[in-house]
Amino acid sequence: METALLSPAKAWVFFLPARALSIAIVLVGLTIFAVLLARRLKPMLRAAPDRRFDRLSERVFRVLKIWLAQWRQPRYPAAGILHIVIFAGFLCLSVRSVQMVILGMVDGFVFPGFSGPLGEAYDGLRQVMATAVLAASLVSMVRRGILKPARYAVPARYGREHTAEAVFVLALISLLMLTEGLFDGTLAAAAGRQGVAAATMVPGSVAWLFARALGGASPQTLQFLHVAAYFAHDLTFFFFLCFLPLGKHFHVVTSLFNVFCMRLDRGNVKPVRYGLGDDQLDTLDAFGVKKIEDFTWKHLLDFYSCADCGRCSDNCPANAVGRPLSPRFLTIKARDLLFAQYPAFHPGRAPKESPDLIGGIYTADEIWSCTTCGACEEECPVGIEYIDKIVDLRRGMIEAGHVPQSLQKPLRALETRGNPWGKMEKKRGDWAKEAATPVAVKPFEVGDTVDTLFFVDSITSYDDRMQRIAQATARVLAAVGTDFAILGKHEKDSGHEARRFGEEMLFQDLRTHNTEMILASGARRVVTADPHAYNALVKDYGNLPPVEHVCQTMVRGIRDGSLRLHAARSDGKVYAYHDPCYLGRHNGLYEEPRAVLDAIPGLRRVEMRRSRDRSFCCGGGGLMLFYEPEEEQRMGVLRVRMAAEAGANVMVTACPFCLVNMEDAIKVAGLEGSMEAVDLVELVDRHLA
Known part of the structure; x- marks a missing residue:
């Protein structure tokens, strides 16, 4: 032309x-x-x-x-x-x-x-x-x-x-x-x-x-x-x-590949080393990540793919309360180190050996500050992962003996007693003695066979306040006609936090013991009221019978008519549901708890501005209850204020760790008398017809 x-x-x-x-x-x-x-x-x-x-x-x-x-x-x-x-x-x-x-x-x-x-x-x-x-x-x-x-x-x-x-x-x-x-x-x-x-x-x-x-x-x-x-x-x-x-715009090239290679499952933690079975870990010279090259190639691709948009840190609860952690800068500092160690120009001028990450570009407090809530990963538009990197860095610190003072005692207690409080194994099932009649909770004995196993886990077994969650769960299970038993003294901590705090070998010991006991019970189903235990049993264990959180049990009971609830009182209470991280973001159980609340006739429910996959972590998951971070204020305080802003005066959650933090935060925030917190199964127990 x-x-x-x-x-x-x-x-x-x-x-x-x-x-x-x-x-x-x-x-x-x-x-x-x-x-x-x-x-x-x-x-x-x-x-x-x-x-x-x-x-x-x-x-x-x-x-x-x-x-x-x-x-x-x-x-x-x-x-x-x-x-x-x-x-x-x-x-x-x-x-x-x-x-x-x-x-x-x-x-x-x-x-x-x-x-x-x-x-x-x-x-x-x-x-x-x-x-x-x-x-x-x-x-x-x-x-x-x-x-x-x-x-x-x-x-x-x-x-x-x-x-x-x-x-x-x-x-x-x-x-x-x-x-x-x-x-x-x-x-x-x-x-x-x-x-x-x-x-x-x-x-x-x-x-x-x-x-x-x-x-x-x-x-x-x-x-x-x-x-x-x-x-x-x-x-x-x-x-x-x-x-x-x-620079940071390398993500224009790498983001396609990073999204293709992003993690497909939530809640799980990468193995210490891909290609090695658990029984081969003793062959490794070192655990975890200490230098930049110890990360996996996908995690280095993450560093290249960061768009520096700040969304991860904007949604990070640790960053919001002033802890020394910003997911955005975990990535940017690592990318800058990669650029320095492997320069684009004059490659011969690079340092010969990579420096240690902890004490170099990262501080120990920075890595321990993460609650593994997953908010950063949920927000990232290019599929960058943080939890596996944090866990790998903690594995490296654990191996080097760099453990915060406040965590040393609970970790030792987990190893010796099977729970972070160091309490006697035989007292693990004592909460059942206080369960209101006519519910009889059967402790499992070797040789017995049970239909449904109620896995209680440590905090609900030993904490005086949280034992009421176990008791309410027992009554709700009985109300829906479930024949269940507990492991009692044969149960140990699920190990969920032990693994996420870098104690891989301790986790494996706990997992092996619990797996043997669950299989020995012959249970066809496992139920728990603890999202951390639920996540561990579903994502970290294997070869178990089907596992469900009690909110799923209650939804099924409501739908088949076995769980009948009377109307809520007209007492001016307005309820807001707080999504626990390991029930919501990590396992996608958002609607089930809300369906249970909405099944209580006359109950008024509102949503907080941060809910479902944008829920704000309470800051108390597992061993975080023992950690003493540097922070300007508590995550739980911010969360209860969000509930108050939404017009609620009752916070409902479905996690014992969240409940501990919420009740404490209500006191710290000066909201006693105007705000209360309750577990979902406790609320249902109060409304059993």
Whole structure:
């Protein structure tokens, strides 16, 4: 097709054929990018193994949902919509960008199939998208450079801000849109002067604006601007490509792969080393992570994939209460260390040996501050993982003997007595003696066979207040006609927190004992009222009969009519349900507890502003009850205030650890008399018909 201007493949630049310059830009750009990419991949090849290529259909679905459809972006509406526009624009314009690169070498190049109606439709779409990307980039620059949302801030202890890099990249994107528009606009303006056919301009688009503005320019001026726009676009394109591996915008390249390789299950913890059975761990020279290369290759890919959006830290309860932990900077500090140890330029200048992570880029308090609630992972739009990294770092500290003073005693008690309080094994079932008649709780004895086993776990067995949860559970199980028994003195702690605090061998001893006892009971089903025990039995154990939380038992009883509840009193009480982390985020049980509450006639329920997968951790999971962190205020205090803001005066939860923290937080917050906390099974017990 005849064009009004010489294409870049036929033009001359400074007495040189432009085609030669185009070829040189492509060769140099791709070579530099390949070298940079190889140097970024080098530490991943030295990292620990990982298994991320199973369940391919699920992984492809995650890519389509989280990466392509940008599923998590709208959780922050303003930034999310801007990002979706830029991301969608890049996908749409990638075809045009490649075409423009080739146009400098092949005159009039058009992709097969794009010379007819499809090409015309695409031309219109890309003009609209280029304009939308330019507008979104300019707005984003104002947000990052002037408005500066709080989650982008970088505290002094974490180093320099990344605002300049973000604004610079947005400027590069804007330049790409402008140069492409100028390239198209000059051609359209020249065609209009000469009466030559050209692509239709979409009114209001960048290309249309340039065509209108240059309608009176001379042919020589249009030709100069046309070629200049092309090479400005070409140089910007390859500069941008080579700049990506040098900073936080490397996620543009890695995010697709990171989402494909993201964890598919929640609540579980990675093994000490992939490829080794539990009985082979003694062959390892070291446990856990001590140096950057001890992480798995997927975790190094996480470091490269961080977009520095701050969503993880914005939702981290430890960060919210001033603990020395920010998930965002766990990643950024590790990425900076990788860049220093494996530099993109002058690789021979890098230090020969990687420094220790604890005492280097991380502090011990920082790693112990995590509650493993999973809020950070739930929020991350590119599938970055934190819990496994935290656990691996704790494994390394445990092996080196770096255990907080407040945790040493409960960990020793777990090893010697099977519970963190160090109480006698024979007293584990004493709560059952106090259970209200007519419920008789049968303790299991070796040789017995039971239908349903009530796994109580340590806090509900030994804490005076939490024993009432066990008693209420017993009465509710009896009410639905369940024939159940408890292990009593034969039960040990589930080991859920022992594993997440890095004591892998202790966890395995606890798991082996409990597994043997559960199987010896012959139980067809296991029920627990503790989400931590539930998560351990479901995610950390294996070869057990079906396990359910008591909320699932109650829902089934309500549906089949075996659990009948009388109406709530008209006493002005308003209830708010608090989602425990290990029942909700880690196991997806959000609706079952609410269904139980809504089955109580006349009960008034409200939702807190942070609920379901955005629930705010109480801060008391498992051994966190014993840990003494540095913090400005308690997580539980923030949580009970959220309930008060929602108009509730009763907080309902379904976890004994949450209940401990909520009751304590009510006192600390000065809300005694105006707020109370109760466990879900206790509330149901009060309303048994």
